[in-house]
Amino acid sequence: MIRKKSGHLRKPAVAAAARRSPCPVACALDILGDRWTLLVVRDLILGHTRFRDFIASPEGIPTNILSERLERLQRSGIIEQVPAQDGTKRLAYGLTGKGKALQPLLVALRDWGLEWEKGTRVGISNDEFRSSYGIGK
Amino acid sequence: MIRKKSGHLRKPAVAAAARRSPCPVACALDILGDRWTLLVVRDLILGHTRFRDFIASPEGIPTNILSERLERLQRSGIIEQVPAQDGTKRLAYGLTGKGKALQPLLVALRDWGLEWEKGTRVGISNDEFRSSYGIGK
DNA sequence: TAATAATACTTGCATAATGCAAGTAAAATG
DNA sequence: CATTTTACTTGCATTATGCAAGTATTATTA
Numbered sequence: 425m426i427r428k429k430s431g432h433l434r435k436p437a438v439a440a441a442a443r444r445s446p447c448p449v450a451c452a453l454d455i456l457g458d459r460w461t462l463l464v465v466r467d468l469i470l471g472h473t474r475f476r477d478f479i480a481s482p483e484g485i486p487t488n489i490l491s492e493r494l495e496r497l498q499r500s501g502i503i504e505q506v507p508a509q510d511g512t513k514r515l516a517y518g519l520t521g522k523g524k525a526l527q528p529l530l531v532a533l534r535d536w537g538l539e540w541e542k543g544t545r546v547g548i549s550n551d552e553f554r555s556s557y558g559i560g561k
Numbered sequence: 562m563i564r565k566k567s568g569h570l571r572k573p574a575v576a577a578a579a580r581r582s583p584c585p586v587a588c589a590l591d592i593l594g595d596r597w598t599l600l601v602v603r604d605l606i607l608g609h610t611r612f613r614d615f616i617a618s619p620e621g622i623p624t625n626i627l628s629e630r631l632e633r634l635q636r637s638g639i640i641e642q643v644p645a646q647d648g649t650k651r652l653a654y655g656l657t658g659k660g661k662a663l664q665p666l667l668v669a670l671r672d673w674g675l676e677w678e679k680g681t682r683v684g685i686s687n688d689e690f691r692s693s694y695g696i697g698k
Numbered sequence: 699t700a701a702t703a704a705t706a707c708t709t710g711c712a713t714a715a716t717g718c719a720a721g722t723a724a725a726a727t728g
Numbered sequence: 729c730a731t732t733t734t735a736c737t738t739g740c741a742t743t744a745t746g747c748a749a750g751t752a753t754t755a756t757t758a
Contacts, residue, residue, distance in 0.1 A: 446682055447603075449600065449671050483584070536589055
């Protein structure tokens with residue numbers, strides 16, 4: 425809903441006309457700027473695709489939050505729902521081109537976190553992490 | 562406050578013991594994961610230092626939010642308060658080394674936004690933007 | 699020197715988002 | 729066919745957001 429004061433939005437806008445700013449950083453944050461969204465993208469980059477996979481990550485995302493974030497990421501064209509690859513009728517999620525383009529952002533976040541947040545570590549080696557991100561091919 | 566379920570935090574943790582995850586991305590998002598914090602860092606990178614400067618950015622950040630974010634960024638060691646450089650008794654803000662290390666993240670956000678959020682643009686040329694970021698020196 | 703303006707916040711409050719816990723429904727499994 | 733698993737939805741208490749107005753200090757102007 426657009427509020428009275430220019431630029432103030434309660435729901436992140438998609439259309440340019442409803443944007444709080446012409447700045448690409450601000451517009452990116454309207455989609456990505458919360459504690460959970462980029463973690464869902466991280467898990468997809470790491471190869472996880474199923475609702476149960478996201479829940480199993482160490483942060484313990486609440487299921488109503490996960491559901492809401494998956495819905496928003498789909499509406500933003502960053503992920504898509506696809507048939508699960510295990511022969512069942514279940515659905516899985518995948519990154520679109522727009523979503524895969526978030527890799528440099530995740531790498532920068534991870535690198536900053538490793539350097540400046542003591543005690544943090546990735547679950548896999550840096551080489552494996554980079555390999556799964558398609559870096560250094 | 563640490564909640565009952567493991568990993569659920571209402572206030573972003575600083576100490577490792579209170580983290581929701583060992584993942585550097587998750588820990589970085591505990592500090593940076595909202596719509597306003599990285600915009601404050603953007604403005605500092607662009608050379609703005611004063612409270613009135615942040616307010617003047619196109620997004621129109623509410624003053625209570627700005628105040629709160631500046632306080633949190635200081636507590637996280639990302640920015641510091643310094644005397645204003647205009648000979649008055651007013652104070653200004655500056656990035657620490659930890660804060661300056663966020664440049665690659667801002668560049669990745671901006672580049673993603675420019676590519677995938679149609680109609681967004683930076684206020685200055687890419688060369689000027691990169692120059693002010695110290696990239697390509 | 700006093701009045702006015704600018705700056706840097708704080709406060710009150712309504713609304714929205716978050717997140718816990720429990721629940722539901724469909725699909726899968728044994 | 730019964731049970732389990734998976735993918736959500738719902739209710740509600742708490743927290744965060746953000747508008748508008750206000751306060752206090754500092755700077756500027758007349």
